[in-house]
Ligand SMILES: Nc1ncnc2c1ncn2[C@@H]1O[C@H](COP(=O)(O)OP(=O)(O)O)[C@@H](O)[C@H]1O
C-alpha cells in the first residue's frame with residue numbers, strides 16, 4: 001500500500017469532522033472520493049500530508065509514518081503532491097518559478113537542473129510555451145495545470161487532488177481532466193476528490209462515498225453509480241446526476 | 244524686507260555655517276541608515292512573532308506593539324537619556340536614540356509588515372508547505388516578497404516619518420542636522436542656519452515623498 005490511513009479522527013474544537021476513516025490505496029490505483037459538502041473529504045486529504053494533524057489514528061505514506069514526531073515532514077511531503085481547488089500558485093513568480101522553487105529549495109537541485117526538470121514538468125501538462133508567464137497571464141485551466149506541474153516535478157509517489165476543476169469555467173475543465181488522465185496512464189497513484197462523474201467512470205479504480213465524517217460505501221465506479229447499496233449514497237448520486 | 248533677508252537668508256552667515264550644518268546632515272544620514280534597518284528588523288521580528296502558533300509568544304508581542312505605539316517617542320527618548328543614569332546605566336545620546344527608535348519605529352514597522360503578511364492568501368502557504376518547503380522557506384520565498392510589495396507605500400511613508408523624527412536627537416545632544424543648525428544659530432545670532440536645515444530636510448525628503456505618491460498611485464491603479 002502506498003497510502004494507509006487507519007481509524008482517522010479529526011476534531012476542530014467541538015466539531016467532530018472525521019469519525020474513524022480507514023483508507024488504503026494501492027500503487028497505481030486511482031481512488032475517487034465523493035460526498036456532500038462538509039462531509040470531510042478535504043480534511044481527509046489534508047490529513048494524509050499532515051496539512052491537518054489527525055486527532056487520532058495513523059497515516060503511512062510510502063512506508064513513512066506521517067504522524068511520528070521523528071518524521072521529517074518536509075522531506076516526506078515531497079512524495080505527496082497536492083493540487084487545490086483554488087490553484088494557489090505564487091503570483092510573484094513565473095510558471096517555471098512556481099514549478100522549480102521546491103526542486104531547488106527542498107530537493108536541492110541546482111538552478112540549471114531545476115530548470116530542466118521544471119520545463120519537462122510544464123511540457124507534461126502542455127504548457128512548455130508558458131514557462132515565463134506569470135499566473136495572472138494564464139487562464140484558470142492553465143493555472144491549474146501549472147499547479148499540477150509544480151507537484152509532479154518533485155516525482156511524488158502519490159497525488160492528491162482536492163476538487164481540481166471546481167473553480168474552473170466549464171470550457172476549461174476538459175484540459176485539466178486530460179492532464180489528470182495522462183498522469184493516470186503514466187501509472188501515478190491518485191486520490192481525487194471531485195464531482196466529475198464522467199472522469200470517475202472512465203479513470204477511477206474505486207469510488208469512495210463519504211458522508212458525515214465516515215466512509216459509507218466504496219467499490220468500482222459502475223457498482224457505486226448504478227447500484228449503490230446505501231440510501232445516502234443513492235440520494236447523493238441521484239442529486240448530482242440531476243445537475 | 245531687508246531685515247528679513249538679513250535674519251533668515253544671510254549669505255555670509257550661510258557660508259560660515261555651512262560646514263557645521265553639513266556635519267549635522269552627515270549625522271542625520273548616518274542615524275537614518277542605522278535607525279531604519281534597526282526598526283525594520285525589529286518590526287519583522289514582531290510581525291513574524293505575531294503569527295506564532297503559541298499564544299504565549301503572540302500575546303506579549305502584541306501588547307509590546309500597542310505599548311510602544313502609544314508611547315510618545317520624545318518622552319521615550321528623554322526617559323532613556325535622563326532616566327537610565329538613575330539605574331546606573333549611562334548611555335550616550337546616540338545609543339538612546341537607537342534604542343528609542345528601535346522600540347518606537349519597530350512597533351510601527353511591525354504593524355505594517357503584519358498587515359502585509361496577512362494580505363497573502365493562506366492557500367499559497369499551504370501549497371508551498373505541501374511541496375515540502377519549511378515554514379521559514381515559505382515565509383522567505385512566498386510570503387515576505389509579496390507582503391513587502393503590498394505594503395511598500397506604508398513602509399516608505401513610515402520611513403519618511405522616521406527620518407523626520409531623527410531631529411529628536413537634538414534634544415539629547417546628538418549632533419544631527421537640527422542640533423548643529425541651532426548651534427550655528429546661537430553663535431551667529433541669526434536664523435539663517437535653521438533655514439538651511441529646513442531646506443536640507445526638504446531636499447532629502449522631497450524625493451521620498453514623490454516616490455511615495457507614485458507608489459500610491461500605482462497601488463490605486465492596480466486595485467482599480
Ligand atoms: N480549519 C477548520 N476549522 C474548523 N472547522 C473546519 C476546518 N476545516 C474544515 N472544517 C469543518 O469540517 C467539516 C468538513 O469540512 P471539509 O473537510 O472541508 O468537507 P468537504 O471537503 O467534504 O466539503 C466542515 O463542517 C467544515 O466547516
Ligand SMILES: [Mg+2]
Pocket residue numbers: 041042043162163
Ligand atoms: Mg472540500
